[in-house]
Amino acid sequence: MxxxxxxxxxxxxxxxxxVAVDNIxxxxxxxxxxxxxxPNGAGKTTTVKMLCGLLMPSSGSAQVAGFDxxxxxxxxxxxxxxxxxxxxxxxxxxxxxxIDFFGNIYGLDNSRLKLRKEEIIKLTGLDGKEHVxxxxxxxxxxxxxxxxxxxIHEPRILFLDEPTAGVDPDSRRMFWDLIYSLAQKGMTMxxxxxxxxxxxxxxxxxxxxxxxMVASGTPLEIKRTRMTGTIIEIDTDAPSDALKLIKPxxxxxxxxFFGRLIHAVTTAxxxxxxxxxxxxxxxxxxxxxxxxxxxxxxxSLEDIFISLIKQEDRQGGHx
Amino acid sequence: xxxxxxLRPVIKKEFIQIIRDPISLAVVILIPIIQLLLFGYAVxxxxxxxxxxxxxxxxxxxxxxxxxxxTASSYFLIADNATSRTQINTLLEKGDIKIxxxxxxxxxxxxxxxxxxxxxxxxxxxxxxxxxVALGYFIAAAQGYALDITExxxxxxxxxxxxxxxxxxxxxxxxxxxxxxxxxxxxxxxLIATILMILGVLMTSxxxxxxxxxxxxxxxxxxxxxVYELIIGKLVPYIVIGFVQVALVTLIAVxxxxxxxxxxxxxxxxTTFLFLVSAMGIGFLFSAVTKSQQVAMQMSFVGTMxxxxxxxxxxxxxxSMPIALRIFSYVVPAKYFLVVLRGIFLKNSSISIxxxxxxxxxxxxxxxxxxxxIKTKKSLD
Numbered sequence: 001m002x003x004x005x006x007x008x009x010x011x012x013x014x015x016x017x018x019v020a021v022d023n024i025x026x027x028x029x030x031x032x033x034x035x036x037x038x039p040n041g042a043g044k045t046t047t048v049k050m051l052c053g054l055l056m057p058s059s060g061s062a063q064v065a066g067f068d069x070x071x072x073x074x075x076x077x078x079x080x081x082x083x084x085x086x087x088x089x090x091x092x093x094x095x096x097x098x099i100d101f102f103g104n105i106y107g108l109d110n111s112r113l114k115l116r117k118e119e120i121i122k123l124t125g126l127d128g129k130e131h132v133x134x135x136x137x138x139x140x141x142x143x144x145x146x147x148x149x150x151x152i153h154e155p156r157i158l159f160l161d162e163p164t165a166g167v168d169p170d171s172r173r174m175f176w177d178l179i180y181s182l183a184q185k186g187m188t189m190x191x192x193x194x195x196x197x198x199x200x201x202x203x204x205x206x207x208x209x210x211x212x213m214v215a216s217g218t219p220l221e222i223k224r225t226r227m228t229g230t231i232i233e234i235d236t237d238a239p240s241d242a243l244k245l246i247k248p249x250x251x252x253x254x255x256x257f258f259g260r261l262i263h264a265v266t267t268a269x270x271x272x273x274x275x276x277x278x279x280x281x282x283x284x285x286x287x288x289x290x291x292x293x294x295x296x297x298x299x300s301l302e303d304i305f306i307s308l309i310k311q312e313d314r315q316g317g318h319x
Numbered sequence: 320x321x322x323x324x325x326l327r328p329v330i331k332k333e334f335i336q337i338i339r340d341p342i343s344l345a346v347v348i349l350i351p352i353i354q355l356l357l358f359g360y361a362v363x364x365x366x367x368x369x370x371x372x373x374x375x376x377x378x379x380x381x382x383x384x385x386x387x388x389x390t391a392s393s394y395f396l397i398a399d400n401a402t403s404r405t406q407i408n409t410l411l412e413k414g415d416i417k418i419x420x421x422x423x424x425x426x427x428x429x430x431x432x433x434x435x436x437x438x439x440x441x442x443x444x445x446x447x448x449x450x451x452v453a454l455g456y457f458i459a460a461a462q463g464y465a466l467d468i469t470e471x472x473x474x475x476x477x478x479x480x481x482x483x484x485x486x487x488x489x490x491x492x493x494x495x496x497x498x499x500x501x502x503x504x505x506x507x508x509x510l511i512a513t514i515l516m517i518l519g520v521l522m523t524s525x526x527x528x529x530x531x532x533x534x535x536x537x538x539x540x541x542x543x544x545x546v547y548e549l550i551i552g553k554l555v556p557y558i559v560i561g562f563v564q565v566a567l568v569t570l571i572a573v574x575x576x577x578x579x580x581x582x583x584x585x586x587x588x589x590t591t592f593l594f595l596v597s598a599m600g601i602g603f604l605f606s607a608v609t610k611s612q613q614v615a616m617q618m619s620f621v622g623t624m625x626x627x628x629x630x631x632x633x634x635x636x637x638x639s640m641p642i643a644l645r646i647f648s649y650v651v652p653a654k655y656f657l658v659v660l661r662g663i664f665l666k667n668s669s670i671s672i673x674x675x676x677x678x679x680x681x682x683x684x685x686x687x688x689x690x691x692x693i694k695t696k697k698s699l700d
């Protein structure tokens with residue numbers, strides 16, 4: 001019956017000859033926390049800007065909050081909230097003045113502004129800080145205030161562009177709690193991030209690379225369907241030497257560091273992982289490398305995205 | 320959601336930000352006053368009391384008459400009566416005198432013999448302006464004296480009244496608008512235009528560039544605020560400050576420098592508004608292009624200080640500039656405001672006389688504001 005809050009079909013944006021966003025199709029349901037992931041320069045921000053009505057698509061179309069982004073950008077703008085990674089607040093205004101300003105430019109009348117202001121102060125936990133100059137707040141507080149300001153007009157959809165970049169883990173946790181509580185009230189969240197651990201927080205994901213949507217679905221779906229091989233985690237004393245030895249082995253797809261550990265993805269059919277583990281163990285021991293631990297692990301989203309990127313690069317034919 | 324209601328919050332926010340930073344506000348208000356006082360007193364193309372040294376070898380009534388004729392005006396001041404040619408040279412070298420006058424011993428004899436009498440002038444040319452003007456004054460004074468002698472000679476030859484019938488070229492100079500030829504009258508309106516141009520561009524460019532640097536510009540563009548509301552909302556508070564500056568410097572011009580304000584205050588207000596819009600529009604454009612406070616500041620200085628000082632006709636007449644610079648000077652709003660200010664202050668010029676300048680300032684404003692809108696809309700690409 002009702003249209004999903006965000007729906008894009010074959011969205012494409014060129015900058016000269018460069019294809020920044022290449023035929024992206026996605027849809028986000030009401031109340032979802034949609035994670036839009038990808039490395040820097042993958043086309044995340046360009047996509048978000050198109051969906052916010054800031055950038056015209058070169059081809060394709062999208063509806064946001066039921067409005068066409070190309071023909072009704074002004075309606076799109078008043079129905080959405082947007083929070084950038086810079087937490088765009090006026091640092092020389094007080095908390096209260098910032099809320100007032102954003103309320104005013106979204107056309108809230110005084111009585112509604114008063115009501116919303118109270119709600120936002122409560123939601124963000126900024127009680128008692130109303131008259132503090134924003135520049136003196138800690139990063140975590142600023143981030144929550146920015147979120148509060150961006151939802152002052154109760155938008156149907158909130159776009160968050162890298163909202164947690166440069167924020168400490170505690171504040172990030174609290175921030176994600178805020179995002180969930182807003183989503184529970186029915187607000188649709190569209191979050192871009194390059195923190196893979198945050199991807200697990202999302203109800204659905206889209207993974208973009210080189211302007212293309214490489215994978216999409218719930219985190220579980222992606223883990224189940226998109227991981228083609230088995231991941232073997234190896235803990236050794238000499239990881240860099242070990243990596244060089246493992247890489248050329250037969251049926252090895254992708255071998256990379258994972259902190260001090262090595263993650264080796266084997267393309268060998270399921271059930272043969274034990275044999276591969278034995279082969280790796282022998283190889284390392286023959287070369288005098290002590291193996292502390294070697295076993296298969298369930299893939300994390302990060303593993304999957306690394307493997308998707310490699311697949312994509314291979315298909316792209318270079319780099 | 321009426322569009323005008325979105326203009327108000329932008330203006331209000333801008334005012335709060337300005338008031339929150341009282342030091343910058345004070346600086347912005349005081350700078351034009353200080354600059355006007357400093358430059359108004361310091362920059363003067365008049366020469367007065369140029370120190371003069373005289374080596375009078377003639378010591379006659381005639382030579383003293385010449386000296387009196389020259390020093391009767393307040394242009395020259397006898398700093399030293401030298402006793403030798405070398406002393407004059409030394410004084411010039413030390414900079415104690417700017418002009419040395421050497422009257423030969425046979426000065427009076429030559430005059431009385433109805434021969435051409437010579438006087439040697441030594442002028443310190445390091446300051447070409449003072450040197451040139453001093454020379455001019457001296458020659459004018461000396462010629463006045465020469466005319467006296469001519470008359471006396473003619474009288475002596477029995478032709479009294481002959482000179483009256485003599486077809487001498489007589490000049491009747493009338494100087495309009497600035498009868499006393501006071502430099503202040505000429506300089507102060509120019510200073511006002513220049514100072515306001517620089518500050519206007521600087522203030523707006525900093526304020527807009529700050530929005531870009533802090534990411535708030537992005538936030539504003541995502542909001543339902545229209546780009547024109549954003550631009551007008553940003554400019555209005557600075558135009559108000561601009562008017563305060565103009566009011567203050569006008570008061571100083573009239574009260575301190577005694578520049579006559581002959582024209583209509585209404586016309587002054589109207590033209591000031593046009594000038595502020597064009598100047599601040601340029602400031603907005605600079606920061607929409609550079610998106611950085613630092614670069615915008617440099618651009619404001621290079622882009623306004625030099626052109627306003629050098630290309631506005633404030634100091635150097637535009638008509639004597641090379642053609643390329645003359646063309647560039649056409650886009651400097653200060654150039655037109657300068658003409659308008661001099662007109663309103665000194666000539667009581669009417670709106671019809673200043674129509675060309677007014678139309679050009681309107682044209683510059685329209686072009687600049689249109690470019691601002693285009694550039695701001697594109698700025699997120």
